[in-house]
Amino acid sequence: MTNTNNQLFKIAFLGILTLGFLTFSSCENSTKSIDNKDAKAEPKEEIKKEIEKRFGIPITDYIIDNHKVRTNQYFSTILTDQGIPYSRVHETVLASEGIFDIRYIRSGNKYFTFNRKDSTTKTDFLIYQVNETNYIKFDYRNEVIVSSHELPIILDTNISKGVIESSLWMSMKNAGIDPMLSMDLADIYAWTIDFYGLQKGDSFNVIYETRYIDSTYIGLGKVLACSFTHSEHNYLAYIFVQDSLEDYFDELGGSLRRAFLKAPLRFRRISSKFSNSRLHPVLKIRRPHHGVDYAAATGTPVQTIGDGKVIFVGRKGGYGKRVEIKHNGTYTTGYAHLSRYAKGLKKGDFVKQGTVIGYVGSTGMSTGPHLDFRVYKSGTPIDPLKMKSPPAIPIKEDKKKDYKKVIEFYNLILEK
Numbered sequence: 001m002t003n004t005n006n007q008l009f010k011i012a013f014l015g016i017l018t019l020g021f022l023t024f025s026s027c028e029n030s031t032k033s034i035d036n037k038d039a040k041a042e043p044k045e046e047i048k049k050e051i052e053k054r055f056g057i058p059i060t061d062y063i064i065d066n067h068k069v070r071t072n073q074y075f076s077t078i079l080t081d082q083g084i085p086y087s088r089v090h091e092t093v094l095a096s097e098g099i100f101d102i103r104y105i106r107s108g109n110k111y112f113t114f115n116r117k118d119s120t121t122k123t124d125f126l127i128y129q130v131n132e133t134n135y136i137k138f139d140y141r142n143e144v145i146v147s148s149h150e151l152p153i154i155l156d157t158n159i160s161k162g163v164i165e166s167s168l169w170m171s172m173k174n175a176g177i178d179p180m181l182s183m184d185l186a187d188i189y190a191w192t193i194d195f196y197g198l199q200k201g202d203s204f205n206v207i208y209e210t211r212y213i214d215s216t217y218i219g220l221g222k223v224l225a226c227s228f229t230h231s232e233h234n235y236l237a238y239i240f241v242q243d244s245l246e247d248y249f250d251e252l253g254g255s256l257r258r259a260f261l262k263a264p265l266r267f268r269r270i271s272s273k274f275s276n277s278r279l280h281p282v283l284k285i286r287r288p289h290h291g292v293d294y295a296a297a298t299g300t301p302v303q304t305i306g307d308g309k310v311i312f313v314g315r316k317g318g319y320g321k322r323v324e325i326k327h328n329g330t331y332t333t334g335y336a337h338l339s340r341y342a343k344g345l346k347k348g349d350f351v352k353q354g355t356v357i358g359y360v361g362s363t364g365m366s367t368g369p370h371l372d373f374r375v376y377k378s379g380t381p382i383d384p385l386k387m388k389s390p391p392a393i394p395i396k397e398d399k400k401k402d403y404k405k406v407i408e409f410y411n412l413i414l415e416k
Helices: 003-017 045-050 075-081 086-096 168-174 180-188 397-414
Strands: 062-068 110-116 123-129 134-139 145-150 154-163 203-213 216-230 233-242 245-249 269-272 275-279 286-289 292-295 301-303 308-315 321-326 331-341 356-360 370-377 380-382
Touching: 075 086, 075 123, 086 145, 154 168, 168 180, 180 203, 180 216, 203 397, 216 397, 233 397, 308 331, 321 356
Parallel strands: none
Antiparallel strands: 062 110, 110 123, 123 134, 134 145, 154 203, 203 216, 216 233, 233 245, 269 292, 275 286, 292 370, 301 356, 308 321, 321 331, 331 356, 331 370, 370 380
């Protein structure tokens, strides 16, 4: 097995042996009780130890104040506001060379001051947070020392299961599960399940990572395995690395990725389907509508459903702002009524599947913001919702033994 797959294998094995690590939640009708233990999972022991220090500094020794960089605020002003003399400001500039350019602090970013608890309340440390994981430490105890650091991200493994009563997003949100997990599942099953057509009673059971810095939850990690039941069919997905590429596969080793995505944007309502005789909302006459309209807010990102070459970017009659992509010798797709195009997009560009090519709007002959999405097979329009797509590369023969071991262990967890 590759190192990554071996690691996943160990995670699954440890998950079985230590189910205390795994917490459960359910998404049920709002009239029923919700078991939501994993919504705010207890920090692991490693995290609790980190609480004694912050940015490597013992918290018991200092009064810690949180701040945000104000608009047009200079770093020198931040220092003098903390009572640091101008001579030390100059030392800070010199000590920062090659480590961090203090001219480029960003408004809105956080910084923290560590002031002594004695009568001097002198600032010993100032921490500037570059992003959620990287920070700069300014040490003023003796000579000024400036150093760059990265906070360790601690991964925890969780399992959540639930039954959908409304949308997947709302079901998770109501149960206290990070609703972004629904987006991850939509990405994994984008080629398999139409998430616009989820039904009450559909269910999921998913093993996934959560990420922490110290004891603070900062977001989701990877989905490791999932069972999703839709329309009485159970769809299984397992993460696996093959030829240095991480992907999701089903229980038989078939790739869940297809040549085309099921939809060009996430979680929106279908307002009009493919039809040979539709009453046009503007013209008030019946005529063919050889596409699918997705109602969505203006500015919603629109992504290409597959790799291809951009063959048209511009206005085209009633379509308004439109992008057309030729995927191969057979398939072409069109995306219309856009409010704007992706920055820099132009005819002749090659785009990868999932690339944002524009944003939902209401340009052209339109009564409101939506995406008019069309698929052409050999120049003839076809119903995008009925289009079938060939699978991507499955698990190779020499990897099947390793893959079988991984899914056997994940299945033991999913079946609990």
